[in-house]
Amino acid sequence: MSFYKMFDFLRELNKNNNKEWMDAHRKEYHEVRDFYIDWLNEMDMKLANVNPNYSHTPGKKAINRINNNLLYHPNKPVYKDHFGAGLDLEKGKGDFYIHLGINGSFLAGGFYKPKSNTLKSIRDAIDYNGEKLKGIIEKPSFKKMFGDLEDEEMLKTSPKGYSQDHKHIDLLRHKSFAVIRTVTQKEVLDDSFNDHVIEVYKEMLPFREYLNEAVTVKG
Template sequence: MNRKVVFDFLEDLSRNNSKEWMDKNRARYEESKSILIEVFDPILEELKLIDPRIVQPNARKSLSRINNNLMFHPDRPTYKDHMGLGFGYGKGLADFYIHLGVHEQLIAGGLWHPSSEKLKLLRQEIDYEGERLNSILNQPFFAKHFTLYEEDMLKGSPKGYASDHPHIHLLKMKSLAAFRPITREDFYSSSFDSMVIESYKAIVPLLDFANVAIQEH
């Protein structure tokens, strides 16, 4: 199995982003998907032994669509420049995600751009249990490898929270998500399976924190 095929396809797609090109290169797309399925099926089986709550039955069902949603974002290209897989506990919950793209590769997880109601519940949990969240973020492996997504934050305090709140930085976030940058070489490596599995173990407490917040009310 030549894993480099995946990135060769994505690079060519990003340079020739059209339905006409995709129709002519559909076999390459299917080959790339097959490689990802072959890589991630055994990883998913291992993850489900660790955490039986994961609902995806196989890697094929975990693959994200490569088509962009042009109905809501007509300015975007027809196709994404990346392929991704998500493993989680059900729609609308924080989950675990692997992103393999032309420009960036990530292992990530969390609650991404939740609804205003879910964000309100998440902030309540941070208000009450901020020290527990900090302890998760400060675990040695997590702190060494993961970075919180902080690009999309409120400039001021959320409504109902003082600017000097001890967890104001966390309260300002519109997502509770973290990512671990990886490289193409990581994906090609024989140790990639263990990298994904150890990353999952490290990020599960963050997923649990978010999911408890949005489910217990």
């Protein structure tokens, strides 16, 4: 089994996105899923060697369901076009997310559109010590790896409780605090992919640590 087989399976599933096809190919699905879980277990051990504070996450816990939640998104297809998983997973904190799919793959981390109390904690941390976060995200190697923070739905004005001339207003306007490293299918299939995942994890780690500390500080 390999990532080649995973992408082949996802392409076929995308062309036959229905329960009947999945039921007929259930064995193949479990083979691909088991391969991904084994790979996640391998990465779990490798990342633990990088970070002494790493939260061990078995592959079966890390992997996301392939079914879309049709209750909340009835117009989506029955099945996703990717396999997703979160490593270094701990309740209430931002994980290291791995998304491998036929319509795009990426490695990400942080908080994407967090709940209001989580967002408030992050903004409080920026108000207290935004220089530290800026130092992390403006580091040349970080910029090269991720570019800028995700900027969907940024506030046009200052958030409640902060003035327009706050020295970190550019950060405070964010509704998400997340970064993404896009990876091509060719990169995923390359023998060096595991090393690349580790490299991305290491570069992202100070960013995730800053945010995770912010959301665990009790006001």
